Amino acid sequence: MTRILVIGGGIAGTATALALHKAGFDVTVHEAHPDTAEDIGAFLTLASNGMRALAQLDASDVVTALGFPLRSMRVLDSQGGEMAHVPLGEADDELLRYRCLRRGELNAALQAEVHRRGIRLSHGARLVSIENGPDSVTARFADGSIATADLLIGADGLNSTVRRSLALGAAAVYAGQSVFYGYTRSTPAAEDTGHITMVRGSTAAFGYAVSPDGETYWFARVAGDAVPADELAHPTPSRWREQLVEMLGKDATPAANIVAASTDDLMATNATEIPLGTAWRSGRTLIIGDAAHAASPATGQGASMALEDAVILAKSLRDTPELDSALSLYEACRRPRVEHNITASGEISRGTRAPSRAGGAPPSQRPGDDTLNHQLDWDLDMRTSAGQME
Ligand SMILES: Cc1cc2nc3c(=O)[nH]c(=O)nc-3n(C[C@H](O)[C@H](O)[C@H](O)COP(=O)(O)OP(=O)(O)OC[C@H]3O[C@@H](n4cnc5c(N)ncnc54)[C@H](O)[C@@H]3O)c2cc1C
Numbered sequence: 001m002t003r004i005l006v007i008g009g010g011i012a013g014t015a016t017a018l019a020l021h022k023a024g025f026d027v028t029v030h031e032a033h034p035d036t037a038e039d040i041g042a043f044l045t046l047a048s049n050g051m052r053a054l055a056q057l058d059a060s061d062v063v064t065a066l067g068f069p070l071r072s073m074r075v076l077d078s079q080g081g082e083m084a085h086v087p088l089g090e091a092d093d094e095l096l097r098y099r100c101l102r103r104g105e106l107n108a109a110l111q112a113e114v115h116r117r118g119i120r121l122s123h124g125a126r127l128v129s130i131e132n133g134p135d136s137v138t139a140r141f142a143d144g145s146i147a148t149a150d151l152l153i154g155a156d157g158l159n160s161t162v163r164r165s166l167a168l169g170a171a172a173v174y175a176g177q178s179v180f181y182g183y184t185r186s187t188p189a190a191e192d193t194g195h196i197t198m199v200r201g202s203t204a205a206f207g208y209a210v211s212p213d214g215e216t217y218w219f220a221r222v223a224g225d226a227v228p229a230d231e232l233a234h235p236t237p238s239r240w241r242e243q244l245v246e247m248l249g250k251d252a253t254p255a256a257n258i259v260a261a262s263t264d265d266l267m268a269t270n271a272t273e274i275p276l277g278t279a280w281r282s283g284r285t286l287i288i289g290d291a292a293h294a295a296s297p298a299t300g301q302g303a304s305m306a307l308e309d310a311v312i313l314a315k316s317l318r319d320t321p322e323l324d325s326a327l328s329l330y331e332a333c334r335r336p337r338v339e340h341n342i343t344a345s346g347e348i349s350r351g352t353r354a355p356s357r358a359g360g361a362p363p364s365q366r367p368g369d370d371t372l373n374h375q376l377d378w379d380l381d382m383r384t385s386a387g388q389m390e
Contacts, residue, residue: 012289
């Protein structure tokens, strides 16, 4: 049986472990973090394509137990006027509709599912180097331990050690926006739950959604210089709140009041992306998820893309007997789609593309995409699905 090492127990790594295990491979996950995983406390939305990938892994229940569903999106202009109110993704399907949830909770739930299915996942295992041999690949960890396998999957995120140690490409670059996230239970907007509101403000792109128990989740994407690394390492929530309230208060929308009412559970990050054309493979090693194709968060597709990677990689390995051909098949299916997302999301972040009224997702990420649905369908042979691309 093919032995596979997965480096990183984040969203891509855990979902890939579930998929590889389902396909019958011998898989082990090595996660650097000593308990669950790195988490900066932000929330995210899983889109219908991500929920479809989870369903193929029989993991829908794990995720629908968390967060809350989003059925539609309202778009407001800078004066608070409603420009649009449209359904989101596969809103009528209970398993496939969009979901808003905290990133850390999603990650912890996927890790728990990996354990529940009896897949090995070790914590505190920080990869430091890789040796690609003709017949096997060896991973070395910071604690001096080593592990050997037939294939190594680097799912170790934006600042991937796997990508760096195999010189697979340039580092991630700043995409022109800093992003702030926060929460409040005093809901000045007094909104119903079930939809996300996107505010096309004059100074920032702002979004918020209210959970069924009355907590407002919000983000603000602000163009300009990146938040300096020392400020990210030593957060200044009250200063960020003041600056955002002043900036958002220039418009007549609910945004400034929501931020003003927020707790200190406020965080910042810089929108970052992997340059197009970054190599994904070297010998018996492949990078996936953010390590391979992190995009700025404007289209809200990073986690969903990672979940798609997991299903399509496992199917490619399952249905193609020879390793190199399987990895070529995977890359041929994935690269056009994820690079389209990097480009579209980066253009929205840099202000050179207007977000669509349907949520900013490019057409290829909307429901009804037959090629994608075919590629994700667990019961269909991946080689036939790939043939559909031609
Ligand atoms: C603030 C924020 C908001 C976002 N919002 C959205 C959204 O709304 N919708 C959406 O779809 N996506 C969103 N994303 C993107 C999404 O979170 C990522 O695309 C997704 O988490 C990628 O998963 P990953 O597993 O590839 O990487 P990560 O989640 O970063 O996981 C990488 C894992 O590898 C581990 N690791 C790192 N180095 C090593 C090492 N040397 N050895 C072993 N383990 C290692 C880390 O501890 C981590 O657990 C957002 C991202 C951020 C940062």
